[in-house]
Amino acid sequence: MSAFPPPTSGRGCFLVRARPTRCRGQRGNLTAKISASPVAAKAGIHFPARGARLGQKIITFKADSEQEIDAAFSAIAKSGAGALFIGAGQFLNSRRSQLVGLAALHAIPASYVLSGAVEAGGLMNYGASQTDAYRRAGIYAARILNGEKPGDLPVELPDKYELSINLKTAKALGLTVPPTLIARAEQVIE
Numbered sequence: 001m002s003a004f005p006p007p008t009s010g011r012g013c014f015l016v017r018a019r020p021t022r023c024r025g026q027r028g029n030l031t032a033k034i035s036a037s038p039v040a041a042k043a044g045i046h047f048p049a050r051g052a053r054l055g056q057k058i059i060t061f062k063a064d065s066e067q068e069i070d071a072a073f074s075a076i077a078k079s080g081a082g083a084l085f086i087g088a089g090q091f092l093n094s095r096r097s098q099l100v101g102l103a104a105l106h107a108i109p110a111s112y113v114l115s116g117a118v119e120a121g122g123l124m125n126y127g128a129s130q131t132d133a134y135r136r137a138g139i140y141a142a143r144i145l146n147g148e149k150p151g152d153l154p155v156e157l158p159d160k161y162e163l164s165i166n167l168k169t170a171k172a173l174g175l176t177v178p179p180t181l182i183a184r185a186e187q188v189i190e
Helices: 038-053 066-078 090-094 096-105 130-145 167-172 179-184
Strands: 013-018 029-035 056-062 081-086 110-112 124-128 161-166 187-189
Touching: 066 096, 090 096, 096 110, 124 130, 161 167, 161 179, 167 187
Parallel strands: 029 056, 081 110, 110 124, 161 187
Antiparallel strands: 013 029, 013 081, 124 161
């Protein structure tokens, strides 16, 4: 489940799943979503219904500033959050250190869309390959420079995704990452 605003909005959102968190057969979880743009907030209206189908309750928060992120984390921690998903967007990416720091402070395992957060101490990321996205953008630019009209080019979705895991952060959180997940990761930080 994801909720990413369009890149032009400059904002992002994040989603948490609350305790009890289990690897298999999760039941009775509370989920919260924090968005920073009207587009992401509007998209979030679908999360409660989706969560209900999975046996989860979803709560949304709006965060449009550093102070609102701090307040959202306080509320998430009080709710007993057991896991956190942080989406893409310039706003949240520019506050990567704050997000990673707050997740560590509140001992909330966090998954990020952009791999840079894992390198900064976040637990893990799973998202579209940035390298592949830049390569594909170059191909698009070449097609335009060779005379194709931008409006005639098809919209492409990512087809290559990458997983990164920070085992040092997992250990600090008291988590054991299954060897099968480690084997699937493109990047493992020890």
